[in-house]
Amino acid sequence: xxxxxxxxxxxxxxxxxxxxxxxxxxxxxxxxxxxxxxxxxxxxxxxxxxxxxxxxxxxxxxxxxxxxxxxxxxxxxxxxx
Numbered sequence: 852x853x854x855x856x857x858x859x860x861x862x863x864x865x866x867x868x869x870x871x872x873x874x875x876x877x878x879x880x881x882x883x884x885x886x887x888x889x890x891x892x893x894x895x896x897x898x899x900x901x902x903x904x905x906x907x908x909x910x911x912x913x914x915x916x917x918x919x920x921x922x923x924x925x926x927x928x929x930x931x932x
Contacts, residue, residue, distance in 0.1 A: 854932065855887035855896040857910055864901030866924040872899065875927045882932065887912065895932065897921055 856872055876884045887896060892914035898907050900922040908920050921927060 852882045852894045852932065853892070854882055854884045855891070855893040855915065856884055857887045857896060857898050857907060859898075859900045859902075859905075859907045861901055863904065865903075866901065868899045868901055871921075871924050871927045872897070875930065879932060889914070895919060 858868055861868075872884060876882070884897070887893070889912050894915075895917045896910075896912070896915045896919070898905075898910055898918055898920045900907060900920065903922055905920055905922050911918070919930065919932075921930070
């Protein structure tokens with residue numbers, strides 16, 4: 852499974868978003884998590900927000916149909932991909 856990750860602008864981060872993605876990636880075998888490229892296609896895209904504003908919640912590209920918004924560090928532990 853190919854998973855893209857798109858981070859918010861980071862103006863008000865409430866947790867270490869990159870570390871949370873690295874922890875998630877270590878849990879998921881057989882999944883490739885990589886920064887989003889608008890020229891690529893993904894099975895899912897994780898929209899990683901650093902605070903409750905979720906400023907990137909409406910981000911979309913043509914190469915993906917399923918998006919998961921993560922706005923709290925705890926959500927990384929509960930995610931079912």
